[in-house]
Amino acid sequence: MFEVEQRRIEEQIQAYCTAHDLPAPTLRWKWIPFSGQWGISTSFFQLAAASFGDQKGNTQAKAQEIALGIAEDLGTPAGFSKVEAVKGYLNLTFDPAQYTRRVVDAVLDEGEGYGQGMRRHEQVMVEFSQPNTHKAFHVGHLRSAILGDVLCNLLDAAGYDVVRTNYPGDMGLHVIRWLWNYKKYHMGEKPDRDITKWMGNLYAEAIKRLEQNPELDAEVREVYKQWDNRDPEIVALWKETRQWSLDGFDDMYAKLGIRFDRYYFNSMFEDSGREIVDELIRKGIADDERATGGPVVVKLDEKLGLTGEKYHVFVALRSDGTALYATEDLGLARQKFLDYPGLAKSFYVVDVRQSLHFQQVFKTLELDGYAWAVKCQHVPYEIVSLPGNVVMSSREGAIVLLEDLLREANERALQVVREKNPELTEERKQEIARAVGIGAIKYPMLSRDNTKVVTFDWQSALDFNGQAAPYIQYAYVRANSILRKANMPIPASLLPEYELSQPEVALIDLIGRLPDEVQSAARDLRPLVITNLAYELASAFNDFYGQCPVLQAEEKIRNSRLRLVAAARQAMANSLALLGITAPQAM
RNA sequence: GUCCCUGUAGCGCAAUGGAUAGCGUGCCGGCCUCCGAAGCCGUCGGUGCGGGUUCGAAUCCCGCCAGGGACACCA
Numbered sequence: 001m002f003e004v005e006q007r008r009i010e011e012q013i014q015a016y017c018t019a020h021d022l023p024a025p026t027l028r029w030k031w032i033p034f035s036g037q038w039g040i041s042t043s044f045f046q047l048a049a050a051s052f053g054d055q056k057g058n059t060q061a062k063a064q065e066i067a068l069g070i071a072e073d074l075g076t077p078a079g080f081s082k083v084e085a086v087k088g089y090l091n092l093t094f095d096p097a098q099y100t101r102r103v104v105d106a107v108l109d110e111g112e113g114y115g116q117g118m119r120r121h122e123q124v125m126v127e128f129s130q131p132n133t134h135k136a137f138h139v140g141h142l143r144s145a146i147l148g149d150v151l152c153n154l155l156d157a158a159g160y161d162v163v164r165t166n167y168p169g170d171m172g173l174h175v176i177r178w179l180w181n182y183k184k185y186h187m188g189e190k191p192d193r194d195i196t197k198w199m200g201n202l203y204a205e206a207i208k209r210l211e212q213n214p215e216l217d218a219e220v221r222e223v224y225k226q227w228d229n230r231d232p233e234i235v236a237l238w239k240e241t242r243q244w245s246l247d248g249f250d251d252m253y254a255k256l257g258i259r260f261d262r263y264y265f266n267s268m269f270e271d272s273g274r275e276i277v278d279e280l281i282r283k284g285i286a287d288d289e290r291a292t293g294g295p296v297v298v299k300l301d302e303k304l305g306l307t308g309e310k311y312h313v314f315v316a317l318r319s320d321g322t323a324l325y326a327t328e329d330l331g332l333a334r335q336k337f338l339d340y341p342g343l344a345k346s347f348y349v350v351d352v353r354q355s356l357h358f359q360q361v362f363k364t365l366e367l368d369g370y371a372w373a374v375k376c377q378h379v380p381y382e383i384v385s386l387p388g389n390v391v392m393s394s395r396e397g398a399i400v401l402l403e404d405l406l407r408e409a410n411e412r413a414l415q416v417v418r419e420k421n422p423e424l425t426e427e428r429k430q431e432i433a434r435a436v437g438i439g440a441i442k443y444p445m446l447s448r449d450n451t452k453v454v455t456f457d458w459q460s461a462l463d464f465n466g467q468a469a470p471y472i473q474y475a476y477v478r479a480n481s482i483l484r485k486a487n488m489p490i491p492a493s494l495l496p497e498y499e500l501s502q503p504e505v506a507l508i509d510l511i512g513r514l515p516d517e518v519q520s521a522a523r524d525l526r527p528l529v530i531t532n533l534a535y536e537l538a539s540a541f542n543d544f545y546g547q548c549p550v551l552q553a554e555e556k557i558r559n560s561r562l563r564l565v566a567a568a569r570q571a572m573a574n575s576l577a578l579l580g581i582t583a584p585q586a587m
Numbered sequence: 588g589u590c591c592c593u594g595u596a597g598c599g600c601a602a603u604g605g606a607u608a609g610c611g612u613g614c615c616g617g618c619c620u621c622c623g624a625a626g627c628c629g630u631c632g633g634u635g636c637g638g639g640u641u642c643g644a645a646u647c648c649c650g651c652c653a654g655g656g657a658c659a660c661c662a
Contacts, residue, residue, distance in 0.1 A: 028603075030603070030605085032606095033602095033605085033606070033607085034606080034607075041605095041606090043605065043606085043643095045605075045641095045642055045643070046642085048642075049641085049642055057642090058642085059642035059643085060642060060643090062642090063642075086606075087606060088605090088606085088642085088643095089605080089606065130662095132662080169662070172661085172662070173661080173662095174661095174662085266662095289659095294659080294660080295659065295660040296660090297659065297660085308589075308590090309588095309589055309590075309658085310589085310590070312589085312590085312657095312658055312659080313658090313659055314659085315659045315660045316660090317660080318660050319660060320660090322660095324660065324661080324662085325661075325662050326660090326662095352591080352592070352656070352657085353656060353657060353662095354657085354662080355590095355591065355592090355656090355657070356590080356591080356657055356658060357657085357662090380591090380592085382592075382593090382655090382656090383656090385655095389654090389655075416625065417625095419625095420623085420624095420625070421623090436625085444599095447600075447601090448599085448600060448601090449593095449600090449601095451592060451593070452592090452593070452600085453592095453593085453655075455599085460599075460612090463612085464625060465611090465612085465625065465626095466610090466611045466612060467599095467600080467601095467610060467611045467612090468611085468625095470625055471611095471625070471626085473625085474623085474625050474626070475626090477623075477625090478622080478623060478626085481622070481623060482622050482623095483622095485622060486622085520603080524603095528601085532601065532602095532610090535610080535611095536610090539610085542626060542627070543627080545622075545623095545626085545627090546626080546627055546628090547627095549621075549622070550622060551622050552621075552622075565622095586623090587623095587625070
C-alpha cells in the first residue's frame with residue numbers, strides 16, 4: 001500500500017549506512033506486531049552484529065544506536081505520522097487519515113479485484129481431486145478437492161494463469177471388480193439419484209462377494225482379460241458406467257463450487273507410459289528384469305550415485321508387461337507438458353503417503369532427460385481420518401460419504417436459519433443454508449496446515465460457532481445490514497476528520513494486509529494464511545461493530561465509517577471467495 | 588532398518604528466526620431499551636526432553652522420547 005514511500009525510505013537507509021560506514025543492510029519489513037501500533041517495522045540486529053566484524057560488541061545497544069540514527073535521519077516521511085527507534089527496531093507508523101483513505105479507496109475502487117496481484121503471464125497447472133470412478137466419494141477424498149481448488153484460487157489471485165486439472169482413476173482392478181459384479185447381478189439397473197453412493201455400494205458389494213467366495217476371482221480375471229482385449233461389450237459397459245460416476249462427481253463439484261479446465265483419465269496413459277518405460281530401458285536407466293520373472297525397475301539411488309537409500313527402487317512396469325499407476329504417471333507428466341509447453345510449474349495435490357512415489361516419478365523423468373521434470377512438484381497433504389485414527393476406506397465401509405455430509409450440514413444450517421430468520425422465504429433459507437453448510441465443511445479443511453491430519457467427527461463438523469466459516473459470514477452479513485439500513489449510496493472518497501478509535505485502526509490494518517497475504521499464501525501454497533486473515537478480519541469487524549456506532553454517528557464520522565464498513569465487507573467477501581466460500585446477503 | 592511428517596493450555600489449532608506466544612472450544616460469571624446475541628466482555632490455563640547455532644529459537648542443527656506415515660510389481 002505504501003510501496004513507493006517504502007522504497008524511498010529504504011534508499012535513504014542505504015544512504016545513511018554508506019555515509020556512516022556501516023555494511024549494506026538487507027531490510028525486511030513486517031507489520032508492527034502490537035495491537036494499537038499501526039505501520040511497518042524492521043530491525044537492525046543483523047546489521048549491528050555485522051558492523052562489529054570479528055570483534056565482540058553489544059549488539060542490542062548498537063542496533064538501537066543505528067535505529068536512533070536512522071530515525072533522526074528520516075524525520076517524518078510523507079505518509080507516516082511517527083518514526084520511532086525501539087529496542088533496535090525502527091517503527092514507522094502510518095498517518096492514520098492518509099492510510100485509511102488509501103486502503104479504503106483501494107478496496108472500493110478495485111471491488112472484487114481487491115487483493116489480486118498483477119498478472120504474471122506465467123502458466124501453472126494444479127492437478128487435484130483424482131477421484132476413482134465406480135467407487136464412493138467420501139470425506140477423505142474431500143481434502144484434495146477443497147485444497148486443490150483453493151490453491152488454484154490463490155495462485156490465480158497471485159497473478160498466475162492456472163490450469164485446473166482433474167485425473168480420475170477410471171481403470172484398474174477396482175473398476176474390473178465393479179463391472180464383474182454389475183454384469184452378473186445388476187445388469188440393466190441404473191441409478192436415478194445419489195449416483196456416487198449407489199456406485200460405491202455396488203463396489204462394496206463386489207468386494208464382499210469376492211471375500212466370501214474367493215473362487216469367483218477367476219471370473220474377475222476373465223473380465224480383466226476381456227478388457228485387455230478391448231472386448232467391445234466390456235468397453236461399452238465401462239464407458240457407460242464410468243459416465244455415471246463422472247456425472248455424480250460433476251454434481252458434487254457443482255454443489256461444492258469446484259470446477260476444472262481439463263480432465264485427464266487414468267486409462268489414457270497405459271500406452272504412453274509404456275513408451276517411456278521402453279525409452280528408460282533403452283537408455284539403460286531402467287533394468288528390465290522380466291526375463292527372470294521380475295518387473296522393470298529403476299534403481300534410483302544407484303543411478304544417482306547415492307550411497308544411502310533415499311529414492312529406493314522405482315517399479316515402472318509389472319512383470320507381465322501391464323501398466324501400473326506408476327507407469328501411467330510417467331505418461332501423464334509428459335502429456336501435461338506436451339499440452340501446455342509453457343508451464344512454469346506442474347503441481348500434484350495428492351496425499352502425503354505418495355511422497356516417495358512422486359519423488360521417484362519426477363527423478364526418473366529427470367534422469368530420462370526431460371528438462372521440465374524439475375517443474376513438477378508434489379503438494380502433499382495429510383489425510384482426513386476418523387476419531388481413533390481410523391483411515392477411511394471404501395473397502396471397509398468405515399467412511400463418511402460426501403453426500404451424507406452435505407445433506408447433514410445443509411439440514412443443520414437450515415434449522416438454524418429457520419430459528420434465526422423465520423421471516424425469510426423458503427427459497428432464501430435454502431440458499432443461505434447451502435452457503436453456510438458448504439462453508440462449514442470447507443473451512444476446517446483449509447484452516448490447518450496441509451501437513452496436519454484432519455480428524456473428522458460429526459459434532460465439530462456441524463458446529464457453526466467459534467473460529468469457523470459461519471462466523472465470518474455472519475460478520476459479513478452484519479456489515480451488509482448496516483449498509484442496507486443506511487439507505488444511501490456509499491459516500492465519496494474522503495479523509496477522516498476525527499481521531500480513529502482503536503477498533504477502526506485494527507480493522508483498517510487487516511483490510512490493508514490482504515494483497516500481501518494473498519501473495520504469501522500462494523507462494524507457500526498455504527490456504528491457512530487466508531483462513532486466518534478472514535477470521536481476524538471478521539473478529540476485528542465484530543469488535544468495531546460493538547464499539548463504533550455508524551448510523552447514529554454524526555455525519556462526518558458516519559460517512560467515514562460507512563466507507564470503512566463497505567471496505568470491510570468487500571475484504572471479507574474477497575477472502576471468502578478465495579476460500580471458495582459464499583458470503584450470503586443475510587443469514 | 589532407511590526416509591518423511593507431527594509434538595504449543597483439558598481438547599482442536601495459530602504464530603517470515605524478532606519485541607508482550609495468539610485464537611477457538613470447554614468450565615464458571617456477565618451483556619439484547621443502542622446498526623442482527625450464528626455476537627461481545629471477563630476468568631482459568633501452554634512451547635515433549637537434552638544439547639548446540641544466533642544479538643535473539645516454538646521456529647534452524649544434533650541426539651533422545653512419543654505418535655503417524657512411506658519404503659519392488661496397490662492406488
